Amino acid sequence: MSSLYLLHKPYRVLSQFRDREGRSTLADLIDIPNIYPAGRLDYESEGLLLLSDDGELIHRISHPRHKQPKTYWVQIEGEPNESALKALRDGVVLNDGRTRPAKVRRLDIPDAAERYPPVRQRQCIPTHWLEITLQEGRNRQVRRMTAHVGLPTLRLIRVAIGPWRLDGLQPGEWRHDTLHAPAKTRTAPDRRARRFQR
Missing domain, CATH: 3.30.70.580 (Pseudouridine synthase I, catalytic domain, N-terminal subdomain)
Known part of the structure; x- marks a missing residue:
């Protein structure tokens, strides 16, 4: 036990x-x-x-x-087009090698607790949310992946590890x-x- x-x-x-x-x-x-x-x-x-x-x-x-798969809610800066989403799903080449394929889907604004301090919003640049599930855990991997496809991460919330x-x-x-x-x-x-x- x-x-x-x-x-x-x-x-x-x-x-x-x-x-x-x-x-x-x-x-x-x-x-x-x-x-x-x-x-x-x-x-x-x-x-x-x-x-x-x-x-x-x-x-x-x-x-x-x-x-253990790890699932994240990711607030990104910019509009995630299909090309960027496909790249994240297929794996992108970072400085420590290609990432494994990930599960990626668009997400409505999730019911997440307020963050203090809040994320800084820029009026001329929209933000969106993605749900990303990885089967690996490199250092700052989600942030590096989204930056690689031109969608900087503004907020990152891990919502699951395996069954938890x-x-x-x-x-x-x-x-x-x-x-x-x-x-x-x-x-x-x-x-x-x-x-x-x-």
């Missing part, structure tokens, strides 16, 4: 528990001893982060060999799941969202 914590990491919070520069970290959000994140989210990205005290579970979730989803967690909130290995089913005895109070 393993404990897994699903956290909605807010904008401008590091995916670690300490920072010498005094920036916000996970310690400001969740006060559970001996847990570690299974993977990372960039400082300026938001959304689902999985944490556990089980090293084997962390490895299973985060190791590229297990290919944000499911209404607000920024800074988390919930606990209990996983029973090796079965693939899981139970969640306490799914109430919690916000750590300092």
Whole structure:
């Protein structure tokens, strides 16, 4: 039996528990001893982060060999034409090689929590939303992919990792799941969202 914590990491919070520069970290959000994140989210990205005290579970979730799909809501600057969407779906060549094919679809404005500070809007340039699902996790990959096709990312929210989803967690909130290995089913005895109070 393993404990897994699903956290909605807010904008401008590091995916670690300490920072010498005094920036916000996970310690400001969740006060559970001996847990570690299974993977990372960039400082300026938001959304689902999985944490556990089980090293084997962390490895299973985060190791590229297990290919956990990751789904993002991406606010982009500009109009996504079919050529750009096809390039993202087929894979684009970045400085560290060609990306794997991705699932990409246009998205209506999602029901996402407000971001603080909000995204800067430019009146003469429209913004749109995409849903992008990747089977790999290179550094800043989504941002680099959209920039490559001329659609800079303004806001990035990870909404799912494999079978785990944000499911209404607000920024800074988390919930606990209990996983029973090796079965693939899981139970969640306490799914109430919690916000750590300092």
